[in-house]
Amino acid sequence: MRYEKGRKDSSRIKILEVASERFRNDGIAASGLATIMSDAGLTNGAFYPHFASKAELVRESIATALETQFEQIAEALAAGGPELAISTYLSEAHRDNPAKGCASAALLSEVARQPPETRQVYTDHFMSQMRQVAATLPHIKDPEGVALSVFATLIGTLQLARAVEGKELSARILAAGKDAARRLIQPNYDGAAS
């Protein structure tokens, strides 16, 4: 192997960058390789030396997006704890910029229809994020359960806020989501209370 595997491959990185944004913005099925490659400053034919198929690009794009998000969550948690992470996630800025936002909110229903390999990649990275958040809830009985439900609430809220027509309603949804998420991480909440 002439070019060692870890070799800097700026084209590959550029393709992944463009693709992960394009997928989040337009959906996976609706994003063509030609458009992605063109946006990356390349042509169709240069794709396959980098990725074996579109499915592989999808997997790696999802991984890339979720890894980036992992770091953003870490920063928000460090700077202001779960409260800040929640309000950042459910901000109007995030709602209005899906291309650079949460891949789960943008792609979750489409991920459910992907082949198992893709869903496994998603699962692994999602679980990392979940555990990352759970680690900040040591005072709660079932931190992972709570973290799962908080993620579900955040993702569902952001999707709803993006889907509905009407700025005011969208803002109400974001506010309701923020309240709910905060309540879920309150110390006296016991995930097994019911």
Added chain:
Amino acid sequence: MRYEKGRKDSSRIKILEVASERFRNDGIAASGLATIMSDAGLTNGAFYPHFASKAELVRESIATALETQFEQIAEALAAGGPELAISTYLSEAHRDNPAKGCASAALLSEVARQPPETRQVYTDHFMSQMRQVAATLPHIKDPEGVALSVFATLIGTLQLARAVEGKELSARILAAGKDAARRLIQPNYDGAAS
């Protein structure tokens, strides 16, 4: 009423039935008209006498699915209140049968990318469902806010449970979502508390 052409054409009804299931199962973009028409026992050319475009079919399919769901929610609420509605929604049966399940969970991220007319149709029907649920929470200060957040949690949870790889994890997600939703509708919860 809603159908401007007001036809009770059985072909039209059949097409809508098939389409609303196909869209929920495979996504909107990934569902071709040819397949839908074929499943409806018709051919390609019979589509356009009934609908002006795929976009119109999408709008009406979403409306159809959400109306059906409205009635299902009504039944569950009547039979067992919000508790039953939640556990029915987050059941494994619902997770494993998206074609006949909640259109929001199946299509929400794709709805966000549809033209305004489609999003308006979605919004109207979603709001009906939300108010329907809010009406069962008279003891709560901000019933609509809570209903919004419960919907967000349910939708996000179901999507997550469908997207992840691994039955066990999927079950954990459903359980966590159920707990969270139940907690959110507890009487002492005040959506505007924070």
Added chain:
Amino acid sequence: MRYEKGRKDSSRIKILEVASERFRNDGIAASGLATIMSDAGLTNGAFYPHFASKAELVRESIATALETQFEQIAEALAAGGPELAISTYLSEAHRDNPAKGCASAALLSEVARQPPETRQVYTDHFMSQMRQVAATLPHIKDPEGVALSVFATLIGTLQLARAVEGKELSARILAAGKDAARRLIQPNYDGAAS
């Protein structure tokens, strides 16, 4: 067959027009379908409903070009006899505009490498042109032999005039070719004289 075969198909005609010019200008192998379709105001995907393959397009483009040329030769012969046809063929205007000129001069060496079907199409149309010219040489012993050699001389001359570098030399070649062609059709020439 819904659309009868002789149906006006403006797209097909447009593609053939563009392709026959492009092939003559750039060569067959060097002309891509995408460029041809784009010049015809269409996209890649619209090609295959019209032609089964590039090879079929090549065949029909050659036929189209040679048919058009047949009519042009007929006009020149009618207006000024073989003399005019020769001087028109070996004009600087023809030399400088291969896209609308003689397909033989532009493509002959490439035709020799085409599959038999293509060469047959070429042969048929070339023979029509040859006989058309032979018919104007009734006073010559072997009109078809002379016509063949005149075509060879004209084609070779035009190709040489296009290939060499230098306007002056190119003009000398055209002049020499005209003289030779005229001499070949002189009445006292007997193709079997040697």
Added chain:
Amino acid sequence: MRYEKGRKDSSRIKILEVASERFRNDGIAASGLATIMSDAGLTNGAFYPHFASKAELVRESIATALETQFEQIAEALAAGGPELAISTYLSEAHRDNPAKGCASAALLSEVARQPPETRQVYTDHFMSQMRQVAATLPHIKDPEGVALSVFATLIGTLQLARAVEGKELSARILAAGKDAARRLIQPNYDGAAS
């Protein structure tokens, strides 16, 4: 001299040999460097130490082919004069072996589309050949004009004989070309007579 790097590298000579045959056989655009190098018993990467680009290889291959042909013409003229040169050129052997035959007949229409440097190389060598033949026609008024037209006739005839489908027709073309070329070099022919 002509090779600025002046190398007598045997690999370089082998590459030129193979390339000049391959170009004549398959055309310039249709001949890939990988195939040429492989046929020369080398690999892809060994090309660029010898030639700066494919265009340079094309130029030198054309030069090589035309120089070899110059010598062959010299031999034929010495052995049997123009008559023998013509009948050798328009033989079935030559028609059926383009790889080792006349580069003009094989590549002329493609040469016309090459960059000026390439066309200049072609022009220089073609003119050498033309003058070589003109020198054997001292009894003719305009020997260079006649030589030009004879070359045009020979080249056009050989291309036609290769392009048409049908052995018999091809043979007729060769015969017609031979007759025409012989007539053109008859002593009483005056290139400027018309």
Added chain:
DNA sequence: ACGGCCGGGACTTCCCGTTGGT
């Protein structure tokens, strides 16, 4: 000199939404 890598681009197959002739 080797041989794989790189970006470019061609050809082809397939399917989409839509139209229109029957």
Added chain:
DNA sequence: ACCAACGGGAAGTCCCGGCCGT
């Protein structure tokens, strides 16, 4: 209502010219 065809466009395979690490 049928169904073929249209234009659009995507995915994928292949090969090209050229480059570079070894």
